[in-house]
Amino acid sequence: MSETKTTEAAADEPNIRIVEDATCTFCGCVCDDMELTVDLDANRITKAKNACVLGRAWFLQHGIEDHPQAMIEGREVPLEEAMDEAARILHEAKFPITYGLSDSPCEAQRVAVAINDLVRGNIDTTTSVCHGPSGIAFQGVGESTATLGEVKNRADLVIYWGGNPAESHPRHFTRYTVTPKGRYIPNGKKDRYVVLIDIRKTPSSPVADQSIRVKPGRDFELLWALRALVRGRDISPDIEEITGVSRETLDELVERMKNCNFGVLFFGMGLTMTRGRHFNSGALLALATDLNKHTHFVAKPVRGHGNVTGADNVVSWQTGYPFGVNFHRGYPRFNPGEYTTVDLLARGDADAAMMIATDPASNFPKRAIENLKKIPVISLDAKPTYTSRAARVAFMVATYGINTGGTVYRMDDVPITLRPAFDSPFPTDEEVLTGIYTRLKALRVNGRKKAA
Amino acid sequence: MAENSAELRIKGGKVYDPANGIDGEVRDILVRDGRVVDKVSEKARTINAHGMVVMPGGVDIHCHIAGPKVNLSRKLQPEDHRLDVHPGTDVTRSGVGGVTPSTFATGYRYATLGYTTAFDAAVPPLAARHVIEEFHDTPVIDKGFYVLLGNNMFLYDLLKQGRKQDFKEAIAWWVTAARAAGVKLVNAGSDEFWKGRRNENVTDVNEDIDPFDLSPLQATAAFIEAVDELNLPHPAHIHCNNLGHSGNVQTTLDTMKAAEGHRAHIAHVQFHSYAGELGKRVQTGSEAIIDYINTHENITTDVGMVMFGKATAMTADAPLTWMLRFKDTKWVNADTECESGCGVMPFTYQDTNYTHTMQWAIGLELFLLSKDPWRVMFSTDHPNGASFQTYPRLIRLLMDRGFRAEMMKHVNQKAISTCLLPQLDREYSLSEIAIITRAAPARALGLVNKGHLGVGADADITVYTDDENREHMFNAPRYVIKAGKPIIEDHEFVDDHIGRFLHTEPEHDPAIEDQIRPFFEDYYSIRFNNYRVDASYLHDHEVIPLRNSGGKRKKGSK
Known part of the structure; x- marks a missing residue:
């Protein structure tokens, strides 16, 4: 069994147990810094320190039901x-x-x-x-990727595409990718530029320095245009009409991507489960790979369960x-x-x-x-x-x-x-x-x- | 667990046990309770090995068979699996083959070559748990791994601050925490160049690794010394800088010189034996390298041979894989925070290609010029130089100069005309093969009960039909016995076996944890308390004794 570190509380409340560094399995963030207060008489967790709103619900609403095995x-x-x-x-x-x-x-x-x-x-x-299309895309193009700690330590450009982590993975920003200070990111969020690419405004939008609104179902076209620009090719003059994003915005983003020190593209099911599916994932992975000709760039699907x-x-x-x-x-x-x-x-x-x-x-x-x-x-x-x-x-x-x-x-x-x-x-x-x-x-x- | 109390008498085979000075003598090997013994009862089952060749099970000192990089390679190449399926039997699990087989197929296919032990050469500590989980699903063979510390940010900080004792303590802590069998360095200093300086690489072993104020060579020397002083069973296992570049002979020589006075293992040295000028055509540098190794007893090496056909570049040397990439081949890069880089890419060695032919020839040259088989060992750096499934063919190339000459006709002639290979007519004997594939790796790893068949040895035994075609012979052992249990009989699997996990436990001052912990909370993304691999992962395991402990083995305990 794991060497669980627990502290038994004072003698007058003998049935309270504290579990330090427990892990929340509610979402793919798998935060392992939970401090759980457990009422062993009631078989309940009464406090989940460090948990997000989803994690708190996961821990606090869990009870042993009266149900056959x-x-x-x-x-x-x-x-x-x-x-x-x-x-x-x-x-x-x-x-x-x-x-x-x-x-x-x-x-x-x-x-x-x-x-x-x-x-x-x-x-x-x-x-x-969920991310099956990303698995298929991976077989086709591979992936440049990194552990989340590397993002925390080094990423000065963080891009989210087709996801809303503020609601789906509430601690993604705060524990791993945006706010934390890292080895080469001494000032946390101030040292990073955050871009959100999505079809609508979401509760994640306020985190971003820049939000780019893509027309629904046009992610692939937008990604392909970015790939072309990164490779120095020309793109259709109608790009704004096709994708909803202006040429100027695209050029600016491409320059930003090519000139950062360590860039990361996170992507969600807004990309994998809409028109294009594994073509979308493949285009995004290929874009991250292409950018490695200019700087260090990685990509990562934001997984759910x-x-x-x-x-x-x-x-x-x-x-x-x-x-x-x-x-x-x-x-x-x-x-x-x-x-x-x-x-x-x-x-x-x-x-x-x-x-x-x-x-x-x-x-x-x-x-x-x-x-x-x-x-x-x-x-x-x-x-x-x-x-x-x-x-x-x-x-x-x-x-x-x-x-x-x-x-x-x-x-x-x-x-x-x-x-x-x-x-x-x-x-x-x-x-x-x-x-x-x-x-x-x-x-x-x-x-x-x-x-x- | 999984040891068999049944007794065996392997009767009348020609025994090749170089560690005990036995060279093809006809004798019986007796087995009880998973060990070689000097006496068995009347009831012992007899395996008739008349006319056959009996050797200890093979020991692979350098391969990549488990963990994140291998699994990325499996996921990356469905095309490779589809063409090489591995059906299950009544006693074995199914799987897929190809260059990076599934875990079960890996274990079974090692067994079908007569190998019973293998070490994964590159595991970031953060991924140690993953590797051990895969090991549980890698049957038959015993296995362990070397932990990647050669780009560890915390250790580099200690070197920068000149805290030598803490550096040593921290290495010991990391080996124990990850449950490793040894320490691996890969392209020391390159991580900072790759991740922090827009995909650059170390080019000169004496250049400064900003921000650590030291050079790759200084870092390498510090690791070599610390690992030796800690008395780890296996010395620092080194993937030198500048792998694959023309002219890297000098880097390799510099690295070996930096090890003077200490033990060091130079990994896959073929990839580091290239003469010529940087950026120009590779020329053979095998003589300069092997001459140094022949005359310096502190150095051991595995050759990392190349064989034509499908391979996969799979390495913690991420910039190398990027350099090899051409025509937008599918490519994987995977950075591990504070610890390592990683690159994975499908790769095919072609006999028509100048460089590939040169690499193939240099691997053979190193062996044919080696004077001490106990220090120059067999490997392909699986799957980098070739799959482990090519071992029988490579063994035949070493043993059969006629076969070598025939093959030389069909490779790139421009390359072959400039190498030494055509002039070398040495042929390896069975005893020498037993040394480079079994006895020597076991000795270099500190495995006192493996690689030989003396009383007390682990009963990991291979029985081959003596076939003049050594490729056929080494491709299909008649019997494979693991821990005293027949696994393969008459070429068929008759039983399954989980295999044992091998690791080592150097002592360290527990106070070092107080130094490491704050770094963790600042720069890692998991908690310090959740980092160490706990005992629940060890199952059947054995602790390899340190060099100063008199070689007594410690049975693993939970």
């Missing part, structure tokens, strides 16, 4: 029985799929991939509906591909659009599904949800969801980062060990998945014996 068809069953049933479903299915994973620690993600290798299933993560970056890493090291991986032939194959979950479900390919820490029944396209309803679903989640309520087998698992340890990867691939605040009566997702894996192995051995 495991249910089959809505009926409470012993954990073992539910694991038996889950294994049977996956064993008997011809095309089992697993999806989610971005709110589980790496230890659980590793077992989830192992299960799919064993049953020749299909594994996919929420990356396929607490451990979506861990999921990318685990699936990549075990299979060679970041998401949308199919084991049907006994080895991993990758084909986004074919092996990505929305597409698999919409086509009705899958005949069983395991959903881990995700709620597709509430947010997938209608046709995918309809098909999901027709097949047996196994759900692992820390809270009841639409998916878990409709699932054949539903496990209620402990919440990572609050009740369980493990490893998560911050959006810049930095791995961090979790320090749980208090115990949970629920099993961890790693325990449940390991139980299913062990049963599947036994089923396979028995199956072979029978066949012989």
Whole structure:
């Protein structure tokens, strides 16, 4: 277990525990400087020092619900029985799929991939509906990137494209990229120039020294024009009409980018999930790379879920591909659009599904949800969801980062060990998945014996 | 865990165990509880090795097999995986191959070459956890890594301030905190040029690294001395400045001279043995380099050979990868705060190309001119010079001058006509191969129970069919035994094995943490308390003893 540093409070309040340097897994910032005050009698966190508004809600609203550990068809069953049933479903299915994973620690993600290798299933993560296009773009052009501490220490030009971190990642500006003082940025924000490129004004806008408004759906054109200008090529005289940004603004931005000491481009789903998708991500990554002919320049997708970056890493090291991986032939194959979950479900390919820490029944396209309803679903989640309520087998698992340890990867691939605040009566997702894996192995051995 | 209590008698094989002076003698190797022993019971299972070659399992002293840079390379090259799938079996996991295989395929493919131990040569401490997590999914082989400290900002601050003792303590702390097996320097001083001066690079080992008021050579010398004085099992593992540049022979010689009086390991020296003028055609500088190494016992090296075909540039030397980039090839740069740079780029060595042919030839020349196989070891700097999957072919090139001559006909003739290679007719013996691929790396790493088959050694054993075509022979061992457990029998996987994590723990004054902590809170983006890799990551592990501890091994404890 992690060497959690805790302080027991004074004797008259014996059941208060302080957890220092705990990690918030609510978003991809994965801030590891939380100081949690835990009321061990009430199983509640009463104070989360250093947390942002989202982090506070994540910690303070977390309680241990009165809920069965495991249910089959809505009926409470012993954990073992539910694991038996889950294994049977996956064993008997011809095309089992697993999806989610971005709110589980790496230890659980590793077992989830192992299960799919064993049953020749299909594994996919929420990356396929957020920064999947950036993963595809990466395969095409690569990426110049950096850890967030490098941005803090060196970046004098910070550009955000298609994102609103003030609301989605509230501490991105304050802990890593804009306000903090760094080794070569002694005055913090005063030493940096911040540009926000988006289709509208957002609560992030006040942070920026300059906001550039691009016409909706015209990000690619704007990026391509910037690439051309950085390379000294001419661009269409109609650029303002096409993108909504004047030639003058573009020229000024290009000069700024070429002449900074250390520039960074952060980008969000406003770029990856709008018209152009992986072309947009690819254009942005290529722009950052091109700029390295003039100065040091990096780019970084701003990732959403607490451990979506861990999921990318685990699936990549075990299979060679970041998401949308199919084991049907006994080895991993990758084909986004074919092996990505929305597409698999919409086509009705899958005949069983395991959903881990995700709620597709509430947010997938209608046709995918309809098909999901027709097949047996196994759900692992820390809270009841639409998916878990409709699932054949539903496990209620402990919440990572609050009740369980493990490893998560911050959006810049930095791995961090979790320090749980208090115990949970629920099993961890790693325990449940390991139980299913062990049963599947036994089923396979028995199956072979029978066949012989 | 994972050690087998079963007994084995590997009977009648020709044993090559140079560390114990055994050169092809026919004898039995006995195994119990994962170790080589001098006696087994009647019940011991017999493996008939008559006519076969028995060697200790291979030890790779320098490769890149785990962690962020390797995973970036995997993500970057789906085209490479698709053409080389790795199906699972009843006992093994599936994966993909290519130049940077998935973790499982990496472990299994090392095993299918007869290798049972490998060390990743470049890990930023901030990524140590990631590497160890991947190691858990890299089966069969034992593994460890060298931690990148050669561009560490805090350590450079200490050097600038002349705090030599603190510098040494801090190195010891970092090795222990990251759970490393050694210390790695990569292009010392270059990070500040790359990240802070618009992608420049160190060109002269004596130039000033602003703002630290010292030169790359001074920094390198300080690390060499400190690591030696700390008695780490493996000396400072050095990727010299100016890698890949024509005329870098002088830099390499300067670096080795700076190590006088101390042990030092020069990594992938082939890439640092280039004569000629900067910016002009590469010429062979192998003689000057190997002459120095032959006459200086404090130096060990691995050659970092090149083999034609697909490779991947993967290095903490970010400016190097940028220099190699041409025609807008896909390229990855990844800066790690306060610690390191990193570059990754697909790369193909072509036999028609002058420079690539020269690199291929220089690697062979260094080996053929080496006088001490115990100090000049085998590597391709996988996947930089070539994939580890090319080892059998490279071994054949060293052992078979006819094969070498044949291959020389098909490479760039302009290059080959200017090198020494055509005049060298030495052939490596099996015993010498056993030294450069097993015994010597184990000794250089301080692994007293690896690289040999004496009583007490780890029962990591490879049995090859004795085939005149050494490429065929080393490509497919008949048996591979890991920790006393048969993993490959008759060329098929019969079992799986997790493998052990190897690291070292130099002592340090705990007060050094009070010096490091404030730097952390100022310039890192994670908390000091969350930096050290805790014991939960170690699983089955072993602490490599320090050099002054009498070589007694310490079984890992949590």
